[in-house]
Amino acid sequence: MEYKRLPLYGGASLFKMNKNSYKLGVHLFRGGRSILEDIKLLRINTAQLFSGSPRSYRPTNEKLPVFPFNSVFIHAPYVVNIASPDEKVFNLSIKKVIEELKLAEELEWEGLIIHPGSSKKMGKEVAKRNFFKALEKILEEDIKAKLIVENSAGEGDGWGSTLEDFYSIHEEFPSIYFCIDTCHLFAAGYNLKNPRVCKETFYSFFERIPVEKLVLIHINDSHFPLGSHRDQHAHIGKGAIGIGGFKNLLSIPEIRKIPLILETPKDSPMADLYNLHTIRKILENSD
Ligand SMILES: [Zn+2]
Numbered sequence: 099m100e101y102k103r104l105p106l107y108g109g110a111s112l113f114k115m116n117k118n119s120y121k122l123g124v125h126l127f128r129g130g131r132s133i134l135e136d137i138k139l140l141r142i143n144t145a146q147l148f149s150g151s152p153r154s155y156r157p158t159n160e161k162l163p164v165f166p167f168n169s170v171f172i173h174a175p176y177v178v179n180i181a182s183p184d185e186k187v188f189n190l191s192i193k194k195v196i197e198e199l200k201l202a203e204e205l206e207w208e209g210l211i212i213h214p215g216s217s218k219k220m221g222k223e224v225a226k227r228n229f230f231k232a233l234e235k236i237l238e239e240d241i242k243a244k245l246i247v248e249n250s251a252g253e254g255d256g257w258g259s260t261l262e263d264f265y266s267i268h269e270e271f272p273s274i275y276f277c278i279d280t281c282h283l284f285a286a287g288y289n290l291k292n293p294r295v296c297k298e299t300f301y302s303f304f305e306r307i308p309v310e311k312l313v314l315i316h317i318n319d320s321h322f323p324l325g326s327h328r329d330q331h332a333h334i335g336k337g338a339i340g341i342g343g344f345k346n347l348l349s350i351p352e353i354r355k356i357p358l359i360l361e362t363p364k365d366s367p368m369a370d371l372y373n374l375h376t377i378r379k380i381l382e383n384s385d
Contacts, residue, residue: 122142208244316359317377341376
C-alpha cells in the first residue's frame, strides 16, 4: 500500500518506505461519512466495527461495508455476555457469537472479539465456569473465523483480567485467539509505564501462549490509574499510561507485527487523526 504525506501535518513524511509494514487502524462507527472515506482519510490498513447495533442481539439488516483489506475484526455487541448466570442472556449470547463468527467467515474477515464477561455478583469463579461452558458449545460449530477473547479491566465480577485467566483459557481451548487491550491491562494492574514490567508482561504471555494466538492489540490510554479496575479509554498520551508506556509497548518487536486498533474517544472530528499520528510517530522512531 502506498501512503502519501498528509498535508495536515507538514514536515517529514509520516511513512518511511521500510517502516510501513505495521497494521494500524481504528474502531469505525457506521453512519455519517462512509467507511471507505474514513479509511482513506485516516490511512488505516486494519479496522474494527460492530456488525449491527451494539445494544441488540438482532442481526443487522443494513448492508455491511466492503473493505479494501481483510484485516477486519467484528466486536461483539455489548449485550453479549457468555459468562452470564441468566439463562436467557447466556443462550442469546451464545447464539449471537455463533452468528457473528459465521458472518466474519462469510466476509473473509479476521474474526470476532468477545469480552470474558461477568457473572453479575455471583463471583469470578461462576463467570469463568459459565464462560467455559459457552465456549464448549460455540466451538462445536466448525467455523474458520477466529474467536478472539479480549482481556478485561477486572471490574466487579468481571473475570479475564489476568494473564493467568488467559493461560487457563488457552489450556482448555487451544483454538481460541486473544486480544490485549492496553487500557484494560493497565487498569488490571500491569504497569506498562515501567519498561521492565511491560516487557515481562508480554514475554510471560508468549512463554505460555504462542505469539500467533495474540492477533490484536487494542491500543488505548487509560483515564483511570494503575490497578483501578476501571475501564475508561483516554487519548494516546493523555491518560495514565502516557507516551512512555506506549513507547515501551511498541519497542517489543512481536507487538509491532500485530494489528493495532484504537478505541480512543471520538470527541472531536480530529480525535482519530491525532491518536493515529501519535502512534505512527512512536512506531517510526522506535526502530
Ligand atoms: Zn478494547
